[in-house]
Amino acid sequence: MRIAVDAMGSDNNPVPDVAGSVMAAQTFGDTIILVGDQALIETELAKQDTSGLSLEIRSASQVIGMKDTPSVAAREKRDSSMHVGLALVREGAADAFVSAGNTGAILATAMLRQTGLGRIPGVLRPALGVVFPIVTRPMLIDNGANTDCKPEYLLQFGIMGSTYMEHVMGRPQPRVGLISNGEEEGKGNLLIKEAIPLLAESELNYVGNVEPRDFVQGTIDVGVTDGFTGNIMMKTAEAFASYMNSSIRRNLMGNLSTKIGGLLSKPAFARVRAEMDPDEVGGAPLLGVNGVVIIAHGRSNAFAMQQAIGQARRVAEKQVVAAIEESIAKHALRAAQPD
């Protein structure tokens, strides 16, 4: 396996990006191609014991930052680490690309037809799937690649998410639900109401409209939503988990006995944090582009980068891109048949 890693992606690049790549090379034995500023990468590599590891450097002279406008960066920074890394996948020189950089820019660069990956044949819109770090590990798709959607996009998000969960997470017949403001008939906005028959008539294991509670409690494996709602749902979950944490901490400091209680409880809180650590889950797969792309958090540390690289190799190994192409084609064929 050959994985291209954006060395200039994370907020603290290239430190965690390079360190995580070294860890991944050790753990998985794969070849990691570090893409970015050669001198900076070499400096970071010199800090590590890399003997016996298969590490390569591919130089890229430009860096796309978090403040770059995605469409502009994709068009103009043609020698960025993202462009070069994605081109490696395009040319077959790498099996996957991992970046902790600007999500919009990765998406825009991956979509470039001439130099990026373009879409899997039949896919209308690539989408960002995020597996939530909760016990039941459900996927929410889309998480922000498409702020305005058509019902057909939602159907394809369901197909892509379902294919991913089956092949990568080993869940047979993943249960797919449309995230809505209620389960009852007649609930949902216009988009959801128009998407319902498409999912209901598809070959997906569609279980109906579901509420956020169902997503959290494990009623479904794949929650389908437009990228605006999905992004807000993900960020609301993060914001309230964080709020709960600080609220508990503040109240534990209220008096001596709860302070002691808090000290004794520390290992339990550490386990809660570990369980909900997004790094454990890896990065977010960009599904629907014609190649394996995993987007890690901007604030990824070396461990998070290693996990994202591990996920990238699993997605490549399980041939998810080919499986999505097949699922989409199968659906199109089935939809074209008379009843």
Add this chain to the structure above:
Amino acid sequence: MRIAVDAMGSDNNPVPDVAGSVMAAQTFGDTIILVGDQALIETELAKQDTSGLSLEIRSASQVIGMKDTPSVAAREKRDSSMHVGLALVREGAADAFVSAGNTGAILATAMLRQTGLGRIPGVLRPALGVVFPIVTRPMLIDNGANTDCKPEYLLQFGIMGSTYMEHVMGRPQPRVGLISNGEEEGKGNLLIKEAIPLLAESELNYVGNVEPRDFVQGTIDVGVTDGFTGNIMMKTAEAFASYMNSSIRRNLMGNLSTKIGGLLSKPAFARVRAEMDPDEVGGAPLLGVNGVVIIAHGRSNAFAMQQAIGQARRVAEKQVVAAIEESIAKHALRAAQPD
């Protein structure tokens, strides 16, 4: 003050509805008009010490349940406790109406022009405001009354929410934000992008696009959103707060010392729960209808009903309906002026 209360609203009606009304009559000294099945209400009242309280019963022969389709119930159950209670406000026989019943049905019934309240002049769409039970007590509006919105609706949600927060919560110049998937320029779906200039050019204290994190951390007083996104945001917050709770509880049971830690920490957890108790905040005001309507949780207990009634009297006292009419008219006038 005369408050009409739907005795048949809550999931356990009429028990908490009547008990909460008695508590409110004691606490506030107002006249409470209990609307619903006379015999059932009398049975419940007989269980309470009501001496010296001003309690009236207004009979209504029909009940709208949680499973009723709102539009059908509004059209057909003309002698429901909702219809009768709202008519009391319409006729000036009550200053406010409180119900823990079917939200959609309350909205549809309140909107009836002939027998309900109709809209405040100039209001395009009434909306459901919810003050979140977190430390900074921000309002999210709309929470589900309007699943599909136009930019002009969002502007009015901002005006109505801002007016409420100023008059009822005593916040001068409430900070208003549009809930979006990012703060940067160019973020948002089409609806948000079209709403931005409307809010930016209005007389509101508009602070820009905000993310759920900002809503939680107290950057804004009013978060404006369409009712679909708002409802999902609210339900996601509830679902993750509940998930965090059970995750912590499960992990505390992991070994003896954390079990003891958990026991010692109990008062702190109780304080966290009390702080985040939605009952403390009261019900959700239905803003934009031509009269004071407060919608309480279906699972309200007597305390929650009392709080919702207390909120209703405050909203009536502060003349929020007149203030919204004035704000909306002022805005229309300002928008009509040449620059």
